Amino acid sequence: MNEMKVTEHIARSDKALFSFELLPPLKGQDFSAIQNTIDPLIEFNPAFINITYHQQEVVYDTLANGLMKKRIVRKRPGTVGISAAIKYRYGIPVVPHIICGGFTREETENALIDLNFLGIKNLLVVRGDPPVGMKTLVPEPEGNAHAVDLVKQIEQLNQGHYLEKEIKNYRSTDFCIGVGGYPEKHSESPNLESDLHFLKRKVEAGADYIVTQMFFDNQKYFDFVKNCRAKGIDVPIIPGLKPITTQNQMISLPQTFHVDLPEALVKEILKCKDNHDVREVGVEWAIQQSKELLKFGVPGLHFYTMGKTDNIRKIAKGIL
Numbered sequence: 050m051n052e053m054k055v056t057e058h059i060a061r062s063d064k065a066l067f068s069f070e071l072l073p074p075l076k077g078q079d080f081s082a083i084q085n086t087i088d089p090l091i092e093f094n095p096a097f098i099n100i101t102y103h104q105q106e107v108v109y110d111t112l113a114n115g116l117m118k119k120r121i122v123r124k125r126p127g128t129v130g131i132s133a134a135i136k137y138r139y140g141i142p143v144v145p146h147i148i149c150g151g152f153t154r155e156e157t158e159n160a161l162i163d164l165n166f167l168g169i170k171n172l173l174v175v176r177g178d179p180p181v182g183m184k185t186l187v188p189e190p191e192g193n194a195h196a197v198d199l200v201k202q203i204e205q206l207n208q209g210h211y212l213e214k215e216i217k218n219y220r221s222t223d224f225c226i227g228v229g230g231y232p233e234k235h236s237e238s239p240n241l242e243s244d245l246h247f248l249k250r251k252v253e254a255g256a257d258y259i260v261t262q263m264f265f266d267n268q269k270y271f272d273f274v275k276n277c278r279a280k281g282i283d284v285p286i287i288p289g290l291k292p293i294t295t296q297n298q299m300i301s302l303p304q305t306f307h308v309d310l311p312e313a314l315v316k317e318i319l320k321c322k323d324n325h326d327v328r329e330v331g332v333e334w335a336i337q338q339s340k341e342l343l344k345f346g347v348p349g350l351h352f353y354t355m356g357k358t359d360n361i362r363k364i365a366k367g368i369l
């Protein structure tokens with residue numbers, strides 16, 4: 050099955066693409082968890098489905114003698130397997146996420162070789178967040194430190210340059226590379242200008258398109274696109290949207306993702322009796338955001354599902 054690249058899809062389509070991201074289920078679940086997430090959205094013809102990557106976490110077990118023992122666990126494994134299963138069972142292009150954190154360059158190369166054997170053409174390349182409990186991401190020795198380094202490695206493979214220089218009769222890969230962009234700047238960035246500078250370096254290194262971090266005020270996206278274009282970043286910029294689902298997210302989303310919630314949205318959330326009502330507010334807000342973005346002429350609308358899609362279905366019904 051020859052898969053279309055995200056950028057080819059955008060170029061050939063006369064309307065904005067609909068796509069969504071899902072998380073591999075927690076260890077112990079089977080593929081039905083994935084089907085339950087995807088099936089309600091199939092009728093809206095998703096152009097592609099992203100599958101996030103979760104690096105290992107450190108947990109501490111208390112031993113009988115009271116001492117703590119460190120244990121490494123990956124709670125959501127399966128990004129590559131799930132990507133292949135979706136691609137071949139549903140016939141929809143998939144976009145597995147590839148991260149720097151936890152991988153040496155050799156391990157990354159091997160993962161890319163696996164993905165290439167599976168006929169997967171699209172990747173979303175991000176650095177990865179620091180593991181829970183850590184403030185900064187420490188790259189593996191011989192690993193990539195920033196997304197730009199990972200983009201460069203994939204671009205090298207796209208040109209047939211493997212880490213072992215003596216490989217003969219090589220076949221090059223042909224990955225289409227997406228990267229993350231932050232309309233409200235990345236949390237570790239000293240300012241927007243610096244963040245745009247590094248975003249441009251990712252594009253110069255070979256990124257073909259950008260997917261944005263979530264935002265709740267479209268003006269942030271419009272300004273971001275304007276600033277990117279002024280800097281010479283001319284690849285498609287797909288807005289990423291996350292419908293609000295709980296009252297708690299008024300605190301957790303700004304804390305975790307460094308994004309602002311507009312006052313009008315906050316007022317609506319505060320009026321809600323419970324999280325069921327908040328979910329409805331989130332749907333309505335995302336529909337309004339999407340309609341305005343479609344008018345602006347975005348290349349696609351990309352939804353963060355966090356594993357549940359009843360709300361994304363309502364949004365899709367409201368806009369597609």
Ligand SMILES: Cc1cc2nc3c(=O)[nH]c(=O)nc-3n(C[C@H](O)[C@H](O)[C@H](O)COP(=O)(O)OP(=O)(O)OC[C@H]3O[C@@H](n4cnc5c(N)ncnc54)[C@H](O)[C@@H]3O)c2cc1C
Nearest residue numbers: 101102146175176177178195196229235237238244247262
């Ligand atoms: C669309 C999208 C999907 C995501 N999917 C996942 C996922 O599946 N799994 C996951 O763990 N996380 C995911 N994330 C979160 C992401 O890993 C974090 O936001 C991470 O903290 C930064 O990733 P990045 O690729 O933007 O990093 P980078 O581009 O490396 O940037 C990180 C910070 O370093 C700065 N910087 C960049 N390059 C350099 C350099 N060469 N020197 C100095 N500073 C530099 C940037 O300005 C920024 O502040 C996703 C984010 C987005 C937007």
